[in-house]
Amino acid sequence: MNFYSIAPFIQANYPEYYTIETYHACESIAIRKVSDEWGILGNFARTSIVINGAVFKNAEQLFQLMKFKDKEAVMAVYRANNPKYTAKHWEKTHRRDDWGGMIVDAMKFCLTQKYQQCDEFRKELERSQGKYIVEDQTTFHKKTADTWGVKLQGDCYVGPNLLGRLLMDLRDNDRLDYLLPDDALAFIGHITAYD
Numbered sequence: 210m211n212f213y214s215i216a217p218f219i220q221a222n223y224p225e226y227y228t229i230e231t232y233h234a235c236e237s238i239a240i241r242k243v244s245d246e247w248g249i250l251g252n253f254a255r256t257s258i259v260i261n262g263a264v265f266k267n268a269e270q271l272f273q274l275m276k277f278k279d280k281e282a283v284m285a286v287y288r289a290n291n292p293k294y295t296a297k298h299w300e301k302t303h304r305r306d307d308w309g310g311m312i313v314d315a316m317k318f319c320l321t322q323k324y325q326q327c328d329e330f331r332k333e334l335e336r337s338q339g340k341y342i343v344e345d346q347t348t349f350h351k352k353t354a355d356t357w358g359v360k361l362q363g364d365c366y367v368g369p370n371l372l373g374r375l376l377m378d379l380r381d382n383d384r385l386d387y388l389l390p391d392d393a394l395a396f397i398g399h400i401t402a403y404d
Contacts, residue, residue: 212301213300215309216355218309218312219312219356219371222309223312226356226371229367229368229369230359230370231367232367233341234364234365234366237340237341238337238341238342238343239345239366240342240344241345243255247333247337249327249329250337250342252268252269252272252372253267253269254267254268254330255267256268256326256327256330257326258322258323258326259326260322260394261394263397263400263401269292270287270292271319271322272315272316273286274292274396274400275311275318275319275393275394275396276296276305277303277304277396278392278396280399281303282299282303283400284400284403285298285299287399307390311393313371313375313387314387315387315389315393316375317385317386318387320376320379320385321379321385324379334376334380335380337376337380341373341377342376342380343366343368343370343373344357344359344373345359345360345361346359346368347360353368354369356371357369357370357372358371358373359373
């Protein structure tokens with residue numbers, strides 16, 4: 210299994226999300242690019258989040274930073290133009306030992322912060338009411354969708370769609386419940402010490 214695959218973490222720690230879902234395309238809204246109609250629902254959308262005095266450019270940057278405790282890794286990811294790819298560089302040597310047990314809760318936390326702090330995101334999420342939300346990975350080179358998304362197969366989107374499912378839960382319940390380790394946000398101290 211690929212070191213970066215999160216499927217084993219989901220299977221072991223979040224079995225309720227370890228499923229393959231199917232959604233009719235005509236009943237779905239798809240997240241593809243930030244510049245597309247529904248782009249603000251994606252984690253890369255420029256929707257800043259402020260936590261304990263630290264400013265994050267989007268939910269993706271915050272999520273990637275939650276993988277680390279070490280100052281060097283945190284600052285490299287924080288300063289990176291593309292935090293996702295920079296985080297991959299540091300993961301093999303610096304990723305939190307407990308990351309697999311907190312990964313979905315970390316995403317829930319990031320989405321909750323975005324929901325509480327960004328009016329435009331909240332309004333677009335509400336506008337999606339009555340539709341399924343999917344992260345469309347049809348154009349990705351991989352044969353199947355990763356844990357976060359789906360691929361179009363005929364008239365249906367098929368895949369785990371973890372991001373879409375969390376967004377729909379947030380939309381339908383105005384909240385996401387999560388439980389994080391006490392030191393989950395300790396990395397912020399490295400950022401605020403240098404800002």
